[in-house]
Amino acid sequence: MYSYCLFCTTVKCQTIASAIRQKFGYTAFSPKIVQRKWVKGECFEEVRPYLPGYVFLYTQQPLTEFREIRMMEGVGRYLGERDDGYQLQGEDRSFAEMLYAHDGTIGIMKAYKEGDRVKLARDMLGDFEGEIIRLDRRKGRAQLQYNFDGNSYKVWVGYELIEDGKPLLT
Numbered sequence: 001m002y003s004y005c006l007f008c009t010t011v012k013c014q015t016i017a018s019a020i021r022q023k024f025g026y027t028a029f030s031p032k033i034v035q036r037k038w039v040k041g042e043c044f045e046e047v048r049p050y051l052p053g054y055v056f057l058y059t060q061q062p063l064t065e066f067r068e069i070r071m072m073e074g075v076g077r078y079l080g081e082r083d084d085g086y087q088l089q090g091e092d093r094s095f096a097e098m099l100y101a102h103d104g105t106i107g108i109m110k111a112y113k114e115g116d117r118v119k120l121a122r123d124m125l126g127d128f129e130g131e132i133i134r135l136d137r138r139k140g141r142a143q144l145q146y147n148f149d150g151n152s153y154k155v156w157v158g159y160e161l162i163e164d165g166k167p168l169l170t
Contacts, residue, residue: 003088003096004057005079005149012074017055019072024065027058029104036108036141036158043140045158050106051148056096062087079149095148108158111142120144121162 008016013030020028033050036043053076057063062085069075080086088096099106110121120132120142133154134143141156 001097001100002059002062003093003100004059004063004086005088005092005096006055006057006069007053007076007079007149008055009074009076010052013049013053013055016072016074020055020057020069024069027100028055029099030055031099032105033155034105034107034158035156036139038139045108047105050155051153054149056099056104058096058100091147092149095146106155106157108160109142110162111159112162120159 006016017028017030020026030052031050031054032047034045034047037046038044055075057069063069066078066086070078078086079092080088087093112121131145132142133145136142136156140158140160142159143154143156145152145154147153
């Protein structure tokens with residue numbers, strides 16, 4: 001599997017992803033996240049856009065339509081290096097693979113207690129790494145910090161405690 005990412009005009013992300021799927025038959029999406037929202041003491045889960053402006057693209061063979069995709073209205077640039085054929089590498093690739101494994105949506109994470117800490121189960125994120133920096137036990141949310149595209153991001157993710165798991169984050 002080859003992973004790529006495009007930085008696009010935010011309002012065009014869904015249109016670009018759809019056009020890539022239709023024209024080339026590649027897997028393409030703009031990521032989403034399931035977030036917990038509390039209204040009058042009641043918990044609701046809603047799906048929201050995540051990382052506005054990014055479209056992730058996955059192919060079985062190395063991408064060859066760079067120019068044709070780049071010329072689509074709203075596409076700004078490819079992430080990654082030209083020397084690598086714009087394929088995502090390192091942490092960016094791990095992040096893209098985690099999104100692909102979850103069909104482009106970061107859902108409610110499975111977590112477990114280790115001593116007085118809560119850690120995410122390894123199978124939730126694959127090789128992708130991040131760090132829990134805050135925990136809201138009452139609302140069942142954890143703030144996760146990670147790096148992507150040379151930037152540090154923080155996001156609140158919902159979590160559910162499970163009995164066992166393999167450590168990923170400390």
